[in-house]
Amino acid sequence: MTNTAPETTTPAAELMLGDDAVAYGALHAGISNAYAYPGTPSTEIFTRLVREAQAHQVTAHWCANEKSAYEGAIGASLAGRRAIVTMKHVGLNVAADPFVNSALLGLGGGLVLAVADDPGMHSSQNEQDSRCLADFARVPCFEPATAQEAYDMTREAFALSERFQVPVVVRLVTRLCHERARVQTRAAEPQKPLQKAGPRQDWVLLPANAKRLWSQLLAEQPAMRQASESSPHNVLREGAGRLGVLTTGVGRRYLGEVLPEMAQAPPHLHVATYPLPAARVRAFAGQLDSVLVLEDGYPYVERLLPGIVPARCKVLGRESGALPASGELTVVNVRAALGLPALRLHEQAALELPARPPRLCDGCVHRDSYGAMLQVMQEIGVATITGDIGCYTLGALPPYQAIDSCVCMGASIGMAKGASDAGLRPAIAVIGDSTFLHSGIQPLVDAIAHDTDMTVLILDNETTAMTGGQPTELPDTRLLPVVLGLGADPAHVHVFAAHPRKVPELAALIRKEIEHRGLSVIVVKRECVQTARQRKTHEG
Amino acid sequence: MKADVVLAGVGGQGVLTVARLLAEAATVDGFHVVQGELHGMSQRGGAVQAHFRLSDQPIESPQVPRGRADLLVGFEPVEALRNIAWLAPGGRIVTAIRPIANVPDYPPIEKVLEALRQFPETILIDAHALAVAAGSVRAENLVVAGAAFSLLPLTRGKLRGIVQKRAERWTAAERDAAIKALAAGRAAIGGAPPVHG
Ligand code: SF4
Numbered sequence: 012m013t014n015t016a017p018e019t020t021t022p023a024a025e026l027m028l029g030d031d032a033v034a035y036g037a038l039h040a041g042i043s044n045a046y047a048y049p050g051t052p053s054t055e056i057f058t059r060l061v062r063e064a065q066a067h068q069v070t071a072h073w074c075a076n077e078k079s080a081y082e083g084a085i086g087a088s089l090a091g092r093r094a095i096v097t098m099k100h101v102g103l104n105v106a107a108d109p110f111v112n113s114a115l116l117g118l119g120g121g122l123v124l125a126v127a128d129d130p131g132m133h134s135s136q137n138e139q140d141s142r143c144l145a146d147f148a149r150v151p152c153f154e155p156a157t158a159q160e161a162y163d164m165t166r167e168a169f170a171l172s173e174r175f176q177v178p179v180v181v182r183l184v185t186r187l188c189h190e191r192a193r194v195q196t197r198a199a200e201p202q203k204p205l206q207k208a209g210p211r212q213d214w215v216l217l218p219a220n221a222k223r224l225w226s227q228l229l230a231e232q233p234a235m236r237q238a239s240e241s242s243p244h245n246v247l248r249e250g251a252g253r254l255g256v257l258t259t260g261v262g263r264r265y266l267g268e269v270l271p272e273m274a275q276a277p278p279h280l281h282v283a284t285y286p287l288p289a290a291r292v293r294a295f296a297g298q299l300d301s302v303l304v305l306e307d308g309y310p311y312v313e314r315l316l317p318g319i320v321p322a323r324c325k326v327l328g329r330e331s332g333a334l335p336a337s338g339e340l341t342v343v344n345v346r347a348a349l350g351l352p353a354l355r356l357h358e359q360a361a362l363e364l365p366a367r368p369p370r371l372c373d374g375c376v377h378r379d380s381y382g383a384m385l386q387v388m389q390e391i392g393v394a395t396i397t398g399d400i401g402c403y404t405l406g407a408l409p410p411y412q413a414i415d416s417c418v419c420m421g422a423s424i425g426m427a428k429g430a431s432d433a434g435l436r437p438a439i440a441v442i443g444d445s446t447f448l449h450s451g452i453q454p455l456v457d458a459i460a461h462d463t464d465m466t467v468l469i470l471d472n473e474t475t476a477m478t479g480g481q482p483t484e485l486p487d488t489r490l491l492p493v494v495l496g497l498g499a500d501p502a503h504v505h506v507f508a509a510h511p512r513k514v515p516e517l518a519a520l521i522r523k524e525i526e527h528r529g530l531s532v533i534v535v536k537r538e539c540v541q542t543a544r545q546r547k548t549h550e551g
Numbered sequence: 552m553k554a555d556v557v558l559a560g561v562g563g564q565g566v567l568t569v570a571r572l573l574a575e576a577a578t579v580d581g582f583h584v585v586q587g588e589l590h591g592m593s594q595r596g597g598a599v600q601a602h603f604r605l606s607d608q609p610i611e612s613p614q615v616p617r618g619r620a621d622l623l624v625g626f627e628p629v630e631a632l633r634n635i636a637w638l639a640p641g642g643r644i645v646t647a648i649r650p651i652a653n654v655p656d657y658p659p660i661e662k663v664l665e666a667l668r669q670f671p672e673t674i675l676i677d678a679h680a681l682a683v684a685a686g687s688v689r690a691e692n693l694v695v696a697g698a699a700f701s702l703l704p705l706t707r708g709k710l711r712g713i714v715q716k717r718a719e720r721w722t723a724a725e726r727d728a729a730i731k732a733l734a735a736g737r738a739a740i741g742g743a744p745p746v747h748g
Contacts, residue, residue, distance in 0.1 A: 026574060026575060026578050026584065026586075133589050134589075185589070186587060186613040186614065187613065189587060189588050189589060190585055190586065190587040190613045191571065191574055191584070191585070191586040191587070191588075192584065192585050192586075192610075193578065193583075193584065261613060264611045264612050264613060265611070265612055266611075267611030267612070268611040268612035268616060270611075341614070341616070341617070342612050342614070342616030342617070342619075343616065343617050354616075354617065354618035354619070355618065355640070356617055356618045356636040357618075357635045357636055357638045357640075357670070358635065358636065359632055359635050359666050359669070361662070361665070361666045361669065362632065362658050362662055362663065362666050363658070364629055364632060364633050364658070365629070365654040365655070365656040365657055365658070366654070367561065367596075367597055367598040367629075367630075367653070367654055368597050369562065369595035369596060369597030370595055370596045370597065370653070371595065372595060372596070402595070405595070
């Protein structure tokens with residue numbers, strides 16, 4: 012059945028987040044399906060999609076992890092339907108397997124991956140640049156600079172995906188995701204009819220098929236490059252002088268901010284589409300002595316330029332040292348790179364200001380868990396506590412300073428196993444319920460298989476709290492059957508309903524299970540106070 | 552005409568809500584608007600910063616550049632001080648004075664306020680007391696919103712309409728307190744002229 016989506020649910024030129032713009036771009040491109048795992052700064056794309064799903068007759072599901080989400084989108088494409096999948100940059104590491112391989116398939120419905128990078132690491136463990144992953148998979152990528160472009164390019168990405176039968180990446184950064192600006196939406200396209208994509212040989216990646224499909228993907232590269240060369244999103248502005256500026260994404264806006272202060276506008280090429288439109292870059296750089304690259308993230312374009320620009324043309328950017336190697340572009344560092352004098356800034360030297368890091372909410376269940384662990388530590392001395400990703404990562408900061416590591420989603424359990432295997436005992440893994448379902452189950456299977464001497468604490472707050480309280484994929488009542496079903500010894504699996512008064516009791520339980528010379532699992536549960544509050548407001 | 556505003560406070564104070572209200576009000580007035588914020592780690596009782604830019608010309612940078620803010624809006628005095636580098640020469644500070652001392656080494660409040668007074672044209676308002684008088688402690692951020700609003704080149708009355716629209720689910724008492732809080736914030740500014748860059 013083909014559904015015609017409502018014309019538009021937003022009045023013309025509404026103030027919206029960059030993330031919202033991506034969501035509406037996808038809805039108005041006629042998606043039928045949408046999948047995601049939350050992660051700052053991408054979360055609000057999907058919150059919007061979930062809110063609009065019913066009105067647009069779209070299936071929008073939060074998933075257990077990014078890999079599952081991505082595979083859902085491939086399935087929708089197999090059904091001939093358009094689908095979007097959204098995640099943060101490190102989530103794409105989890106989804107890298109289906110992402111890279113989906114480039115070889117003979118996709119049916121357009122498949123768009125909206126991925127949000129976090130240069131400056133405002134709420135992430137690294138600042139990896141998803142443009143490199145799009146390149147790695149040999150697929151096209153858009154890099155919008157404004158919320159309006161985020162809307163327009165998301166829409167366009169679906170058509171490009173169908174034209175080349177490859178996934179297309181829309182690469183976002185924090186500032187764009189979380190900026191509110193006016194966006195002009197346009198009438199929606201109808202959804203695509205259900206029509207299974209074929210032939211089968213284009214979907215079964217046996218070596219014989221994969222070799223052929225890989226050759227095809229490589230053979231398509233010149234055409235993808237040509238599409239990028241002719242894209243109207245890449246704009247050349249004439250200017251004076253022999254220093255040219257090449258901007259990508261939001262880099263253009265920092266240049267725009269300082270332009271009025273420059274004696275003359277430099278020649279400027281803005282790049283918004285990849286593969287890099289090399290011919291346009293070559294034409295731009297022809298008469299220049301140097302090119303300054305303003306890009307947020309890795310020196311991706313900067314590294315591609317040698318070999319494209321004439322040999323005498325110097326390439327300046329993050330790698331050359333003209334800009335800081337890490338962190339976001341800012342008006343301050345762009346000014347410096349362009350040789351403009353620094354602004355005099357107000358200072359206050361009178362007072363030393365206290366740092367104010369984020370902290371666990373008052374009444375948070377994690378306070379009980381860390382309180383109990385500190386008690387245990389006082390009794391037994393040292394232990395190795397591997398942490399994971401969620402609100403409870405804040406247990407690394409004062410007053411608890413309780414965890415020894417935080418690496419990636421699910422790592423706490425695998426690392427506790429390795430540490431214990433290597434002799435670092437007692438080993439305790441601390442992981443949240445949502446993170447456990449995301450990628451903690453697999454390493455627990457390994458720990459159960461070897462009855463590793465370690466204790467796993469699953470902190471069950473019944474939500475994905477850190478990103479704003481998205482539902483977890485399984486109701487918390489099913490956590491226990493999952494753990495037992497994997498084969499954990501029921502004598503050493505406990506569910507503990509936490510209460511601030513019961514901290515000593517929790518400490519005693521942890522202590523007892525640490526002393527057990529095998530695997531123990533303790534599920535500590537109480538609802539996140541923030542979600543509880545939201546639920547009450549909605550119900551009340 | 553343009554105005555660049557940086558808003559600073561502590562997670563949970565409603566900083567992002569006020570940034571959004573101001574952005575909506577400026578949109579109603581026909582300005583180009585860009586408003587930026589950070590979600591995630593910053594929200595749990597930590598320092599929060601939001602940016603808001605309005606202009607009759609298209610706006611470039613998504614953030615107010617350091618040293619360019621015409622107005623620094625503090626929801627908490629230490630957070631106002633922390634963001635002083637954003638303030639432009641001749642820029643103005645308006646800040647609530649109630650300390651949120653959720654950190655161990657919070658300096659004496661008199662010292663904090665004294666440091667703020669070093670900057671010419673700082674306006675200190677007891678937003679907490681005004682909110683209580685308006686009928687709701689929770690309306691402290693709306694007192695600050697009212698004060699910030701009257702320092703911007705925006706048409707009076709718009710903010711009230713926007714708050715009323717958002718407040719549809721509130722009780723009559725809550726709505727009443729909100730409107731009073733906005734007015735109290737405006738009154739606290741007195742006749743100070745609007746900022747603009
Ligand atoms: S949001 Fe929920 S889980 Fe996170 S710190 Fe607050 S109460 Fe704890």
